[in-house]
Amino acid sequence: MGIIQILFFLLSALAIFSAIMVLVSRNPVHSVLWLIVVFFAISGHYILLNAQFLAIVNLIVYAGAIMVLFLFVIMLMNLNAETEPQKHMWMKLAGAISGGCFLLVLVSLVRQASDLSDKNALMKDGNVGLIKNLGKALFSDYVVPFEISSVLFLSAMVGAIVIGKKD
Amino acid sequence: MPIQYYIYLCLTLFSIGIIGVLTRRNAIIVFMCVELMLNAVNLLLVAFSKMHYGLAIGTPQEATAGLDAQIFVFFIMVVAAAEVSVGLAIIVMMYRNTHSVDINFLNRLKN
Numbered sequence: 001m002g003i004i005q006i007l008f009f010l011l012s013a014l015a016i017f018s019a020i021m022v023l024v025s026r027n028p029v030h031s032v033l034w035l036i037v038v039f040f041a042i043s044g045h046y047i048l049l050n051a052q053f054l055a056i057v058n059l060i061v062y063a064g065a066i067m068v069l070f071l072f073v074i075m076l077m078n079l080n081a082e083t084e085p086q087k088h089m090w091m092k093l094a095g096a097i098s099g100g101c102f103l104l105v106l107v108s109l110v111r112q113a114s115d116l117s118d119k120n121a122l123m124k125d126g127n128v129g130l131i132k133n134l135g136k137a138l139f140s141d142y143v144v145p146f147e148i149s150s151v152l153f154l155s156a157m158v159g160a161i162v163i164g165k166k167d
Numbered sequence: 168m169p170i171q172y173y174i175y176l177c178l179t180l181f182s183i184g185i186i187g188v189l190t191r192r193n194a195i196i197v198f199m200c201v202e203l204m205l206n207a208v209n210l211l212l213v214a215f216s217k218m219h220y221g222l223a224i225g226t227p228q229e230a231t232a233g234l235d236a237q238i239f240v241f242f243i244m245v246v247a248a249a250e251v252s253v254g255l256a257i258i259v260m261m262y263r264n265t266h267s268v269d270i271n272f273l274n275r276l277k278n
Contacts, residue, residue, distance in 0.1 A: 008168055012176045019183040019203060028195055035199050038180075042206050049217050054240055058209075061244050066202065066251050073255050074195060077262050085192040085269040095189030103182035110174050119170045121214045122221035128233045129213075134241070137234050149245045156249035160256040166263075 004123050007048055015041035026081040028074045032067055039063040049121065051129030173214035180207035194258050194268045198251075205247050209240045 018037040025031050039062045046055035087095075110116060127133060138146055180203060187200030216236030223232030258268060265272045 005168065008172070012172075015176070016179055016183070019180055022196075022199065022203065023183065023187045023190070028193060031196055031199060035203065038203065039206065042210050045210055046213060049213055051213050051217070051237060054209075054213060054237060057241065057244060058206075061248055062202070062206070066248060069251060069255055070195065070199060073259060076259070077268065079193070079195070079268065085267070085271070087190055087192050092190045096186050099182045099186035099189060102185060103178055106178050106182075107175060110171060110178070116170055116174070119218055120221060121168050121170050121173055121217045123168055123217075126217060126220050126224075126233075128216065128220045129237055133234060134237055137231075137238055138241070142238050145242060149242065152246070152249050156252050160252045163253065163260055164256040 004048060007044070011041045011044045011048070015045075026084050028079045028084065029071065032070050032074060035070075036063050036067050039067070046129075048123060049129065050124055050126055053129060053131045053134050170214060170218050173211060177207040177211040177214075180204075180210070192269050192271060194261065194270050194273075197270060198254055198258065202247065202251070205243065209243055212236045212240050212243075 015038050018034045018041065021034040022031045022038065025034060039058060043055045043058045043063070046052075046058060184200045184204035184207065187203070188197050191197055191200070213236065216233035218233075219236070220229075220233035223229050226232075261273065262268055
């Protein structure tokens with residue numbers, strides 16, 4: 001087992017464990033911190049797949065900006081483990097069972113798919129994820145969606161301010 | 168690395184997100200679980216992009232294979248950032264009106 005396989009299983013275990021900890025921790029601040037760990041693990045996966053641009057963007061946008069926004073809102077509302085609303089035990093059980101059934105169905109589907117057998121994800125080679133290639137594609141073929149996304153951000157900013165302001 | 172391993176990992180993360188949406192009542196945690204599901208999908212898209220690229224080596228499509236998926240992930244991140252800003256504004260508004268982030272208070276849109 002090479003170093004890539006070891007890193008893959010290590011990062012996968014870290015991601016799944018932290019994702020479960022997001023669910024089970026009662027304090028919302030701890031949930032946010034565990035979710036940041038999940039994002040770091042996913043960025044590690046991106047680096048393993050040599051998608052360097054997405055790894056950095058994932059760290060900056062998700063772990064840097066979005067989670068800080070979440071943390072900010074939680075601290076603004078002064079949420080903690082005591083004020084945390086809890087669902088009924090049976091509702092939790094029903095949710096876990098239905099989610100588990102979903103996982104079971106999809107895993108059995110993937111196991112049977114003959115299309116996917118002996119296909120590999122190229123791990124450390126390939127320059128498809130480098131900033132040079134993605135930038136060329138983004139500013140030639142995808143320049144219109146890129147500009148439209150700036151309009152989307154502007155409208156999101158205006159919308160957030162209009163919704164959030166006191167009236 | 169076999170593509171199935173990536174599919175299993177992403178399915179597990181996605182299911183954890185679904186279970187979180189179904190079992191938690193705090194609106195912010197529900198929102199965070201939606202982000203977790205988005206990230207699982209992103210990881211799967213990147214893994215498939217690299218699978219596609221690996222299959223296209225030596226063919227004329229080698230220069231562009233797998234590029235679209237990563238651009239797509241980039242746009243998903245863009246939309247997610249915009250969505251989070253509006254969603255958190257809505258949650259703050261809801262907290263200001265009901266003094267709680269419990270989604271059970273939202274089961275009736277009126278009053």
